[in-house]
Amino acid sequence: DGGITQSPKYLFRKEGQNVTLSCEQNLNHDAMYWYRQDPGQGLRLIYYSQIVNDFQKGDIAEGYSVSREKKESFPLTVTSAQKNPTAFYLCASSMDRGPSNQPQHFGDGTRLSIL
Amino acid sequence: AQKVTQAQTEISVVEKEDVTLDCVYETRDTTYYLFWYKQPPSGELVFLIRRNSFDEQNEISGRYSWNFQKSTSSFNFTITASQVVDSAVYFCALSDLIYNQGGKLIFGQGTELSVKP
Numbered sequence: 001d002g003g004i005t006q007s008p009k010y011l012f013r014k015e016g017q018n019v020t021l022s023c024e025q026n027l028n029h030d031a032m033y034w035y036r037q038d039p040g041q042g043l044r045l046i047y048y049s050q051i052v053n054d055f056q057k058g059d060i061a062e063g064y065s066v067s068r069e070k071k072e073s074f075p076l077t078v079t080s081a082q083k084n085p086t087a088f089y090l091c092a093s094s095m096d097r098g099p100s101n102q103p104q105h106f107g108d109g110t111r112l113s114i115l
Numbered sequence: 116a117q118k119v120t121q122a123q124t125e126i127s128v129v130e131k132e133d134v135t136l137d138c139v140y141e142t143r144d145t146t147y148y149l150f151w152y153k154q155p156p157s158g159e160l161v162f163l164i165r166r167n168s169f170d171e172q173n174e175i176s177g178r179y180s181w182n183f184q185k186s187t188s189s190f191n192f193t194i195t196a197s198q199v200v201d202s203a204v205y206f207c208a209l210s211d212l213i214y215n216q217g218g219k220l221i222f223g224q225g226t227e228l229s230v231k232p
Contacts, residue, residue, distance in 0.1 A: 033219075040124070042206060042222030043160075058219070090160065103150065104220065106160040 002027045006091050006107035012115045013078065013085055021076045021110045023091035032074035033092040033104060036060060043090060049074055078112065086113050117142050119209050121223035128197050129231050136192045136226045138207030144168075147211035149190045150220065151181065154204040166190065197230045204228070 004025045013019045025032065031050050035043040045058030049068040063082025068074055074093075078085045088111050092104040118141040128134045140149065151163040164174065166183050174181045178195045194201055204227045208220040 040224065042119075042224045043220075044222075045219055048219065088158065090158075092160075103162040103165050104160075105162065106152075109158040111158075 004091055004093055004105055004107035006089075006110050008110060009108065011110055011112045013112060014115050016080045018077055018079050019085075019112070021078070021089055021091075021112070023074045023076065023107060025072055025074075025091075025093045025105075025107075027093055027095075027105065028071070029093035029095050029105070030071070031094045032068070033094075034058075034064075034066065034074070034076045035090045035092065037088040037090060037109075046076065046089075088112075117209060117211060117221050119207050119221050119223035121205075121207055121226050123226045124224070125227045125229070127229045127231065130199060131196050132230075133193060133195050134197050134228065134230075136194075136205050136207075136228065138190045138192065138223060140188050140190065140207070140209045142209060142211045144211035147209060149183065150208040150210070151190075151192050152206045152208065154206065154225070156203070160206065163192075194228075197228075199230050199232055202228060202230045 007022045033048040034046040036046055037043050044060050046060055046064050047055055047058050047066040049055035052068055052071050055066050055068050063079055065077045088109050090109045091107045094104045095102040120139045147168045149166045152160040153163055154160050164181055171183050180193045182191045204225045206225045207223045210220050
């Protein structure tokens, strides 16, 4: 079945450590997104990519990095510079990168905690 | 500035009751899109509906219906005869051409709906 796969489901980070969250999609979507969700809050955009080898900062990009070397993959690295990384991270993709605003499809999320 | 407000943080109803989730949005653009997503306890967001700003027709899909009113900048969601499986967090979201660049969504804070048997 087509969809978005995020891994791992749970992740723990030690002080000063970088960790990478995986996001893979087989929907042949051009655009991919990373969101952060904190308890009782809506989703906030971290980074997005409209095309391979290109990505843009979202509203809360500090302390995070991404790459888009393949259309189907958009990994997110939470660096040691992100002082409050504990959150639920959601990856999404959508069909096109234009203003037609196709619905975004979401993965199951990764829950990141600090040890 | 673009903003989505879901004033109801939590709603609790008994099964078979009707329930309406409110969504109010702000945008300076004349062309925009509104969305509703459902987040069940498992965590993933499930797309429910998308409306564009030029289509004010209300929509019904089974027990779900949506009321879009540009005059009050609202896009409310009603569940008729609620069921326990409707228990989830529901998000309203906005995308417009000013903020759009790549289909970026602005989410409300979500409304947690609890349907008790």
